[in-house]
Amino acid sequence: MAECEGMRRFRFLGFNLTMSHVLLLLILLLSACVYGAGRDSINRSTVKNFDLERFMGRWYEIARFDHSFERGMQGVTANYSLQNDGTVLVVNSGLRGGKPTEAVGRAKTTSQVGRLRVSFFWIFYSDYNILEMDKDGQWVLVGSRSPQYLWILARTPKLSDDVMNQIINLAEQRGYNTDNLIFVEH
Numbered sequence: 141m142a143e144c145e146g147m148r149r150f151r152f153l154g155f156n157l158t159m160s161h162v163l164l165l166l167i168l169l170l171s172a173c174v175y176g177a178g179r180d181s182i183n184r185s186t187v188k189n190f191d192l193e194r195f196m197g198r199w200y201e202i203a204r205f206d207h208s209f210e211r212g213m214q215g216v217t218a219n220y221s222l223q224n225d226g227t228v229l230v231v232n233s234g235l236r237g238g239k240p241t242e243a244v245g246r247a248k249t250t251s252q253v254g255r256l257r258v259s260f261f262w263i264f265y266s267d268y269n270i271l272e273m274d275k276d277g278q279w280v281l282v283g284s285r286s287p288q289y290l291w292i293l294a295r296t297p298k299l300s301d302d303v304m305n306q307i308i309n310l311a312e313q314r315g316y317n318t319d320n321l322i323f324v325e326h
Contacts, residue, residue: 182287183314186254187270194277195270196220196228199293202279202304203321207289209243209260212236214325218293220247230258272310281307283316290316297326 201216210216216234223229228247233240245260247268257265272281279294292299292307299307308318 180287181315184269187273190254196222200297201324202294203292203323205290205320216324
């Protein structure tokens with residue numbers, strides 16, 4: 141078979157490859173890297189007994205992993221209110237550089253107990269996993285699909301050292317590096 145003019149061939153590991161083969165191999169390699177980057181040893185299983193209505197109300201952010209949308213913020217609270225259509229209005233507020241800032245979003249339930257999908261921008265939703273929750277509903281450990289996100293929320297602006305150590309231990313048992321936690325001032 142005659143080779144088309146302009147079709148470049150490459151020799152790689154003894155194989156004769158065309159440019160299309162090389163591009164296909166690069167795409168497969170990139171896909172494998174992206175897929176593998178999302179794999180880790182974090183346990184993202186959610187609580188089995190989650191009551192959405194009981195979760196509503198004000199939560200104080202006690203600690204979090206650093207991320208751009210909350211960087212430098214203190215006094216952070218999250219207010220959840222159930223809407224007539226079954227979605228949840230989410231209002232996160234706090235102080236950045238001493239100035240009030242607020243983000244308003246929506247959450248919706250999923251088929252998995254303890255998992256919500258939250259959006260603060262148009263149609264882009266992220267997992268919001270209730271990983272651990274106090275039996276009296278006074279604190280919660282929240283993660284997402286990414287190991288880069290973790291929050292400790294409480295109904296009060298401060299938790300005792302014993303309770304904080306318990307929550308941090310639970311996060312470590314799930315595979316999170318709690319050395320990365322930022323503690324929020326209220």
